[in-house]
Amino acid sequence: MAKKAKSRTIPVRLISMAMTGYYRTMIRPRAHRPLSMLKYDPVVKKKVLFLEATKGGKAK
Amino acid sequence: MSAASSAVGNLPTRLRNFFARYPPQKYSALVAPQPTPREASQAEGTEAAEKSLPSPYTPNRDAKGTPKPDLEKYSFSRALLHNDPNFPNPFLPQKIFRTGKWKGPRYGLREQADLVKLAQKYNVEPLLPPGPKSTPYKAARLSERGLAIKGTGIGQKVKGHKWERTMEARLEDRRKAMMEMPEMIRLWKQRGHGRGWRQWPKR
Numbered sequence: 001m002a003k004k005a006k007s008r009t010i011p012v013r014l015i016s017m018a019m020t021g022y023y024r025t026m027i028r029p030r031a032h033r034p035l036s037m038l039k040y041d042p043v044v045k046k047k048v049l050f051l052e053a054t055k056g057g058k059a060k
Numbered sequence: 061m062s063a064a065s066s067a068v069g070n071l072p073t074r075l076r077n078f079f080a081r082y083p084p085q086k087y088s089a090l091v092a093p094q095p096t097p098r099e100a101s102q103a104e105g106t107e108a109a110e111k112s113l114p115s116p117y118t119p120n121r122d123a124k125g126t127p128k129p130d131l132e133k134y135s136f137s138r139a140l141l142h143n144d145p146n147f148p149n150p151f152l153p154q155k156i157f158r159t160g161k162w163k164g165p166r167y168g169l170r171e172q173a174d175l176v177k178l179a180q181k182y183n184v185e186p187l188l189p190p191g192p193k194s195t196p197y198k199a200a201r202l203s204e205r206g207l208a209i210k211g212t213g214i215g216q217k218v219k220g221h222k223w224e225r226t227m228e229a230r231l232e233d234r235r236k237a238m239m240e241m242p243e244m245i246r247l248w249k250q251r252g253h254g255r256g257w258r259q260w261p262k263r
Binding site for chain 1: 230233234236237238241244245248253254255257260261262263
């Protein structure tokens with residue numbers, strides 16, 4: 001029996017590098033490189049770097 | 061005698077009126093019979109120790125912690141509140157045995173507290189009748205009950221919530237991360253906005 005097809009896009013979690021525990025969830029194409037962007041963190045009230053959290057600890 | 065009368069003259073009117081109404085020779089804590097604290101506390105201590113000692117063989121859930129204070133039981137602090145039926149203490153309620161009803165104290169707790177504070181200021185507190193606001197009563201009750209607030213005693217502490225216990229460390233982490241943030245952003249921009257980034261955080 002054929003396996004269920006994987007979806008083209010995946011939801012990922014972008015974690016604030018200010019260590020506040022704040023994160024944003026985004027959707028990116030599965031084949032794309034990991035997301036990273038400058039975003040506002042309401043806990044420290046500043047624009048900080050958000051990096052995509054790897055699920056199994058394996059980065060692309 | 062003249063010294064005493066001048067001392068009385070120095071008292072504020074409120075205290076003078078009180079002493080005129082309730083002369084210390086009849087009403088004060090000085091003339092009230094003093095209970096012996098040592099015997100009372102010893103008796104109470106052994107009784108409490110016997111009560112709180114749980115049997116090692118029968119696990120008793122009720123034996124946990126300190127026993128609840130028995131309000132009917134004799135206690136030194138309660139014995140301090142002497143009430144002579146011939147000279148009814150104006151700081152304590154009276155039971156009228158004829159009707160079986162209770163009459164409130166002549167002076168409310170707030171007025172009592174005011175009087176006690178005034179008397180303390182003029183060093184005549186022992187001349188007041190014994191009452192729930194008097195210093196010896198409060199001291200005796202505190203020694204019987206201990207401090208009501210958990211964690212305020214010497215060597216005590218409260219566990220607190222987890223967020224309270226870990227708050228300091230978390231704030232320190234955050235502070236460090238924010239210190240390194242400009243450098244991190246500079247590196248991130250230098251490495252093609254994440255193209256050459258290696259250290260992705262773990263979830």
